[in-house]
Amino acid sequence: MKKSQLFLAVVFSIFFLASAASAQVPRFINYQGVLTDPATNNPVADNTYSITFSIYSVETLGTALWTETQDVTIVSGHFSVLLGSITPLPLSAFNGSNRYLGIKVNSDDEMVPRKRIVSVAYSFEANNADKLDDKDASAFALVDHNHDTVYYKKTQLRTSDGTPPNNGSNMVSWNNLKDVPSGFADGTDDTGSGGGISQINVGTGMTVSHPTGPTATLGLEMGHGNGINADKVDGKHASNFATSSHTHSGSDITTGKINNARLHTGSGNGLDADKVDGKHASNFANASHNHWGAQWSGSGLGLKLTSSNNDGVEGWTSASAKSGLYGHSTNGYGVTGRSTNNNGVQGITSGGSSAYGVKGTSSGSGGTGVFGEANNGSYAYGVWGKSTSGYAGYFNGDVHVSGSFSASSKSFAIDHPLDPANEYLYHYSIESNERYNVYSGNVVLDANGGATVKLSQWFQALNKDFRYQLTCIGGFAQVYIADEIQNNTFKIAGGKPGMKISWQVTGIRNDAYAKKHPAQVEKEKQGLERGKYLNPEAFGLPKTMGMESIKENH
Numbered sequence: 001m002k003k004s005q006l007f008l009a010v011v012f013s014i015f016f017l018a019s020a021a022s023a024q025v026p027r028f029i030n031y032q033g034v035l036t037d038p039a040t041n042n043p044v045a046d047n048t049y050s051i052t053f054s055i056y057s058v059e060t061l062g063t064a065l066w067t068e069t070q071d072v073t074i075v076s077g078h079f080s081v082l083l084g085s086i087t088p089l090p091l092s093a094f095n096g097s098n099r100y101l102g103i104k105v106n107s108d109d110e111m112v113p114r115k116r117i118v119s120v121a122y123s124f125e126a127n128n129a130d131k132l133d134d135k136d137a138s139a140f141a142l143v144d145h146n147h148d149t150v151y152y153k154k155t156q157l158r159t160s161d162g163t164p165p166n167n168g169s170n171m172v173s174w175n176n177l178k179d180v181p182s183g184f185a186d187g188t189d190d191t192g193s194g195g196g197i198s199q200i201n202v203g204t205g206m207t208v209s210h211p212t213g214p215t216a217t218l219g220l221e222m223g224h225g226n227g228i229n230a231d232k233v234d235g236k237h238a239s240n241f242a243t244s245s246h247t248h249s250g251s252d253i254t255t256g257k258i259n260n261a262r263l264h265t266g267s268g269n270g271l272d273a274d275k276v277d278g279k280h281a282s283n284f285a286n287a288s289h290n291h292w293g294a295q296w297s298g299s300g301l302g303l304k305l306t307s308s309n310n311d312g313v314e315g316w317t318s319a320s321a322k323s324g325l326y327g328h329s330t331n332g333y334g335v336t337g338r339s340t341n342n343n344g345v346q347g348i349t350s351g352g353s354s355a356y357g358v359k360g361t362s363s364g365s366g367g368t369g370v371f372g373e374a375n376n377g378s379y380a381y382g383v384w385g386k387s388t389s390g391y392a393g394y395f396n397g398d399v400h401v402s403g404s405f406s407a408s409s410k411s412f413a414i415d416h417p418l419d420p421a422n423e424y425l426y427h428y429s430i431e432s433n434e435r436y437n438v439y440s441g442n443v444v445l446d447a448n449g450g451a452t453v454k455l456s457q458w459f460q461a462l463n464k465d466f467r468y469q470l471t472c473i474g475g476f477a478q479v480y481i482a483d484e485i486q487n488n489t490f491k492i493a494g495g496k497p498g499m500k501i502s503w504q505v506t507g508i509r510n511d512a513y514a515k516k517h518p519a520q521v522e523k524e525k526q527g528l529e530r531g532k533y534l535n536p537e538a539f540g541l542p543k544t545m546g547m548e549s550i551k552e553n554h
Contacts, residue, residue, distance in 0.1 A: 027091070029083040029117075035074055035105070043077025052104040053083055055093055059100055059114055064480065065093045067493060069449065086448065087482060087493065378527065379551055386548075404517070408535055433521045435509040437463055442473075442502050443492065450482060450493040453503060459488045463507025473500040 031053070035044050054067040068087035072079045083089065093099065100114035132140070315325025327335035337345035347358035360370035374380035385392040409428070416423035430436070439459075443451045470479050470492060479501055482493035492501060525532070528550045536545040543549070 027084050027089045029089065030080070031083050031101075032078070032080045034077045035079060036077055044074055046075055048073050050106050051079075051081075052110075053081075054102040054104075054110070055089075055117070056100045056102055056114060057097060059116075060112075064102070065099075066090055067480070067482065087450075090483075381551065384551065433519075435514060435519055437507045437509060438504065439506070440502070440504040442500060445479075445492070445495040445497060445499045445501060447497045448493075449477070449495040449497055449499070450491060451495075451501065452489055452491050455485070455488045455490075455505070457488055459507070460485065462509065462511050464510040465508045467506045469504040471502040473502060475499060 035049070036042060037044055048071050050069060051072045052067060052069040054064040056062050056064055066087065066089055068083070068085075070081055070086055072081055099117045101117055102110045102114045104110040315323065325335070327333075335345070337343075345358070347356070349355040349357050358370075360368075362369045370383075372381075372383035374382050383393075411426050411428045413424050413426050415421075416425040430438075439455065441453065443453055445451050466485050468481050468484075468490070470481070472479060472495065475496065477495040477499060479492055479495040479499075481490060483491040485505070490505070492503065495501060529547065531545075532547050532550060533539060533541060533545055534547055536543060
């Protein structure tokens with residue numbers, strides 16, 4: 001350690017004026033001392049010196065809990081300062097544990113040993129100066145408090161003779177109770193003996209009477225010809241129906257008598273032997289007919305074909321830009337494919353890059369071109385893409401994953417900035433066992449060698465567990481974090497005026513989604529996954545040992 005050119009004689013007194021109990025008490029420490037020349041032991045020359053004061057929790061080494069630098073005027077070696085006048089003293093620095101004061105003059109090393117900070121005798125009670133039995137005023141009720149919102153006031157209960165409520169003449173009145181339904185508060189008993197419906201007479205009618213109201217008779221009569229007829233069917237008497245033994249002897253059929261109708265056989269007569277259901281062969285299709293180009297419509301399915309051994313529907317065309325099978329619906333599904341043991345819909349093409357096995361297009365507002373959904377089992381995939389030579393999935397546009405996203409390798413690719421026509425440039429994601437968020441920037445220190453860094457207003461709402469890094473540019477200084485992040489800002493101190501500092505802060509995601517779905521670093525393989533690998537080839541194993549084989553054989 002460099003020997004200091006200056007020496008601090010221990011002539012000082014410390015007064016604790018800060019109190020954790022009240023933010024209005026001055027947060028300063030009065031510190032006095034004598035600065036002498038170590039060679040002569042005489043007071044130093046009168047001048048202004050830069051003195052840095054720091055508070056530690058240990059006698060040697062360690063990180064300062066608080067620090068500030070003051071320009072101190074020395075007269076005959078004596079000086080007096082108020083610690084905390086530049087950088088406020090944090091209340092958390094004095095929690096009853098040992099504290100030590102370190103002093104550094106100009107560019108010299110910090111003096112040794114550090115001075116232990118002690119308190120005056122009666123300052124021990126300062127912490128409880130505005131408390132009652134160690135409790136703040138917030139723990140007690142105001143002198144004019146009441147329980148009106150919880151209990152009824154005395155005036156809301158009918159009182160007369162001083163007896164407790166509901167005794168003697170001190171009975172509780174309906175009118176003094178809150179939120180009583182009007183049917184109760186009117187004082188009339190509408191149920192039980194003497195109230196409500198008193199009698200029901202069934203016969204020629206139903207009579208309903210009320211103790212204090214009118215009497216009404218309902219026309220509810222039982223019997224033939226009355227309000228409700230028990231001997232009718234659909235409101236009709238038996239005379240409207242035929243008996244079980246009725247006949248049609250002598251009845252007319254259409255406009256003539258049956259015994260006058262012609263009944264002949266042969267060509268051109270009333271009954272033709274070359275007809276089916278009265279229709280000639282011209283009304284029927286040939287055995288070799290087809291429906292190419294035909295359309296079907298109806299209120300339900302336009303077309304439903306079922307096969308138990310082969311294709312339910314097969315469509316084919318050799319024309320360019322035409323459909324082998326086309327389904328259209330104005331309200332329902334254009335085409336529905338269903339299978340109990342195989343593919344519901346299968347599209348196959350041998351065309352080039354512009355041909356698609358299945359293509360979904362939506363022109364409606366907010367529509368979806370292709371929608372896949374699977375909700376049954378651990379190996380249910382809403383959409384499964386597979387390719388051994390190209391991309392299993394390729395998206396030209398924005399992609400959002402509502403849930404977790406995993407991959408064996410995560411990277412981005414761009415056209416190489418030095419040879420964009422012939423090369424790609426790949427960058428890879430930073431991996432971690434925590435959900436890191438990283439923030440960084442540069443700041444220039446002020447005249448006191450410090451700076452305040454302002455972060456985004458959502459910073460603390462998104463992050464927790466902050467970590468810091470500081471790097472001096474163009475020189476060296478003992479810069480440090482003077483105040484940790486509060487109200488989305490933190491402070492840097494200990495540097496030289498005008499020095500440029502690069503800073504970096506990391507945080508761990510702490511938003512609502514991250515809280516509900518905590519990161520799971522290690523997870524055991526379950527069921528059919530056991531013994532399988534995400535990348536079997538990396539272990540020198542065949543692809544049949546991969547997770548993909550589970551889906552293919554499941």
